[in-house]
Amino acid sequence: MPTLKSSSLRTADVARRAGYSVQQVRNLERDGVLPPAARTASGYRIYGESHLRSALAYRALASATGPVEAKRIVRAAHERPATEVLALLDAAHARIHRERTDLELAEEAAAVISAELIEDVRPSDSMSVSELAAALGVRPSTLRHWDAEGLAVPDRVPPRGTRRYSPAQTRDARIVHQLRGAGYRVAPLRALMPSLRRGHGREDIEAALAVRDSSIEARSRALLDAAVPLSAVLAARSGGMTAR
Numbered sequence: 001m002p003t004l005k006s007s008s009l010r011t012a013d014v015a016r017r018a019g020y021s022v023q024q025v026r027n028l029e030r031d032g033v034l035p036p037a038a039r040t041a042s043g044y045r046i047y048g049e050s051h052l053r054s055a056l057a058y059r060a061l062a063s064a065t066g067p068v069e070a071k072r073i074v075r076a077a078h079e080r081p082a083t084e085v086l087a088l089l090d091a092a093h094a095r096i097h098r099e100r101t102d103l104e105l106a107e108e109a110a111a112v113i114s115a116e117l118i119e120d121v122r123p124s125d126s127m128s129v130s131e132l133a134a135a136l137g138v139r140p141s142t143l144r145h146w147d148a149e150g151l152a153v154p155d156r157v158p159p160r161g162t163r164r165y166s167p168a169q170t171r172d173a174r175i176v177h178q179l180r181g182a183g184y185r186v187a188p189l190r191a192l193m194p195s196l197r198r199g200h201g202r203e204d205i206e207a208a209l210a211v212r213d214s215s216i217e218a219r220s221r222a223l224l225d226a227a228v229p230l231s232a233v234l235a236a237r238s239g240g241m242t243a244r
Contacts, residue, residue: 009047018055025055032075033058050236053229054078060226064219065092077233085234089223096220099183103216106182107209126155126164136177143173149186151176151193175205184212 009017014034015025028034029045034054037045054074061070069092076085133140146152147163152173154163165173172193179189192208 009052011045011047014047014052014055017052018059020055020059028055028058031071032078033071035078050233053232053236057226057229057233060222060229061092063222064096064226065223074230074233077230078237082234082238085230089227089230092223096216096223100216100220103182103209103212106178107206126166127170128165129154129163132165132170132173136173138177146173146176149190151186151189179205179208182209182212184208 011022011025014020015022018025020028025034025047026045029037029051034047034051037047037051040046054077057077058070058074061073064070065073069088073085073088073092076088127135129140129143133143136143143152143154143163147154152165152169154165154169156162157164176189176193179192188208188211192204
């Protein structure tokens with residue numbers, strides 16, 4: 001059975017060891033993620049260590065950064081100076097760090113907001129779309145989108161149906177703003193908001209943010225996992241090792 005040190009690997013060998021299908025391996029070669037394979041006289045592809053390392057690096061990077069950025073990084077490892085590849089990795093680490101920081105801020109803010117007591121509500125306490133948008137630092141169209149998605153739904157004041165946000169609805173919008181800033185998507189928020197309005201806010205927010213935290217941790221680990229095969233690809237290019 002071929003191993004990582006084999007001088008040649010079949011397409012099926014690379015696919016099995018990298019966790020892809022045979023067609024996916026061919027697609028990765030087509031897209032420049034794998035270097036061009038040698039061919040036998042009968043046209044069969046011959047892969048080597050460099051191809052397997054590239055596939056493993058791409059797989060980990062795709063989990064960390066998404067497939068588009070992963071392809072960009074691995075292609076750069078084949079074609080660009082090492083400093084450019086390292087810069088792309090630095091940027092990927094920085095994005096994850098920024099997401100983690102935003103998440104921590106959202107956890108703190110959402111906990112405070114959800115624990116606020118709303119008492120002695122008066123009509124004069126409500127806010128218009130433009131007032132709330134200015135307070136949150138978002139566009140009025142963003143609030144209208146949240147309304148359409150059922151995230152932060154205001155009252156409609158007759159006769160023209162003007163949107164007015166009560167203190168409770170303003171709190172909804174503030175929570176949505178924090179969670180969206182932490183990278184939480186609309187669909188999960190749509191499922192979360194009804195329970196927040198029923199008074200189970202803090203526990204549900206903490207659970208929602210914990211899911212986001214797990215996602216960030218998994219992507220961070222994937223970026224770490226990509227370092228070994230990607231470093232080997234760079235080392236092979238620089239002559240530090242011979243690609244087989």
